[in-house]
Amino acid sequence: MTDIRVAVIGVGVMGADHVERLQRRTKGTTVSVVYDFDRGRAEAVAAGVNGCRVSDDPYEAIAADDVDAVVIVSPGAFHADQAIACFAAGKPVLCEKPLAVTADDAYRVVEAEAELPKPLLTLGFMRRYDPEYAALAADLRSGVLGETILVNCKHRNATSGLNGNDRAVVFDSAVHEVDVARFLLREEIAGVRVILPRPGPNAASDLHDPMLILFGMESRRLVTDELYVNTNAGYEVRTEVLASRGIATIGLGVSRQVAHTPELTWGFAHDVNWVPRFAAAYDLEVQAWADAVRGGSNVDSHAATSWDGYAAAAVCEAAVRALGTDGAEVRVDLRPRPVSR
Numbered sequence: 155m156t157d158i159r160v161a162v163i164g165v166g167v168m169g170a171d172h173v174e175r176l177q178r179r180t181k182g183t184t185v186s187v188v189y190d191f192d193r194g195r196a197e198a199v200a201a202g203v204n205g206c207r208v209s210d211d212p213y214e215a216i217a218a219d220d221v222d223a224v225v226i227v228s229p230g231a232f233h234a235d236q237a238i239a240c241f242a243a244g245k246p247v248l249c250e251k252p253l254a255v256t257a258d259d260a261y262r263v264v265e266a267e268a269e270l271p272k273p274l275l276t277l278g279f280m281r282r283y284d285p286e287y288a289a290l291a292a293d294l295r296s297g298v299l300g301e302t303i304l305v306n307c308k309h310r311n312a313t314s315g316l317n318g319n320d321r322a323v324v325f326d327s328a329v330h331e332v333d334v335a336r337f338l339l340r341e342e343i344a345g346v347r348v349i350l351p352r353p354g355p356n357a358a359s360d361l362h363d364p365m366l367i368l369f370g371m372e373s374r375r376l377v378t379d380e381l382y383v384n385t386n387a388g389y390e391v392r393t394e395v396l397a398s399r400g401i402a403t404i405g406l407g408v409s410r411q412v413a414h415t416p417e418l419t420w421g422f423a424h425d426v427n428w429v430p431r432f433a434a435a436y437d438l439e440v441q442a443w444a445d446a447v448r449g450g451s452n453v454d455s456h457a458a459t460s461w462d463g464y465a466a467a468a469v470c471e472a473a474v475r476a477l478g479t480d481g482a483e484v485r486v487d488l489r490p491r492p493v494s495r
């Protein structure tokens with residue numbers, strides 16, 4: 155079987171990492187086109203890939219004859235239109251999270267995909283493929299932990315970089331815990347509360363950092379998310395499940411113990427950001443996507459869908475509104491799921 159030729163739209167940190175992955179570590183894919191709003195960056199990435207060309211227009215790349223499938227890694231505000239262009243071209247697409255940065259835009263994607271003969275979109279909520287999250291989900295499904303009562307998440311970045319304001323951090327970072335809550339507990343989030351403690355000194359003035367976000371599930375179970383994205387320390391993503399027969403915690407990094415020299419410390423390596431922390435998850439996710447595309451199903455059954463992306467965006471909208479309610483709950487307004495053709 156010949157390799158699928160992939161266009162990668164956006165080759166910043168994550169996009170360049172996906173190019174490397176698709177070209178060198180994924181079986182059955184080759185990167186034929188790259189686009190970036192910074193042409194120099196696209197040229198530098200293309201230079202490392204035999205036969206890869208640079209496009210000046212993401213929509214040209216999506217529709218091009220030398221492209222069989224698309225990976226969207228552009229800023230979130232462009233995802234919806236670019237995903238819909240992939241549908242118009244009839245091409246399978248792996249779209250990085252978030253699906254969109256408004257619930258309306260995310261719903262447009264859901265509606266457009268429902269018009270297709272079969273789904274084309276895979277949403278890059280990579281934590282679903284992370285071995286630790288997958289094992290935790292398997293434990294919850296098997297019932298070995300008994301009844302799940304409470305889920306506590308911690309999401310810490312060294313710096314939020316350019317994503318400096320509250321809305322951006324909710325849609326870009328907290329969106330992962332929204333998906334984790336839905337993925338682990340297999341129910342929708344009904345309401346959101348946000349507690350804003352005194353901000354730390356590292357964040358920009360328009361960012362409340364840390365934030366404590368509380369997701370109330372339909373069954374009234376609670377998921378907490380302590381989101382602190384300017385720690386000035388390393389990357390940490392932890393999830394703890396309290397259940398009736400035990401407590402399970404992931405994300406402690408205990409699989410890697412590192413003796414550091416010359417600092418003469420001994421302990422666990424601190425990841426610098428999500429790229430090394432979730433490298434295995436991204437590899438598994440992209441390989442599963444490539445296999446699905448080559449096999450003709452276009453989407454892997456373990457992956458998040460456009461509906462998951464819309465549901466997450468609707469929760470993020472509620473969280474943004476809850477920033478201004480002094481801890482009062484904001485209900486999530488979920489529109490009906492369109493019936494596919």
Ligand code: ISE
Nearest residue numbers: 309311317326327330383428
């Ligand atoms: C980033 O875009 C990611 O997706 C990371 O997983 C997340 O931890 C980070 O906060 C986001 O900015």
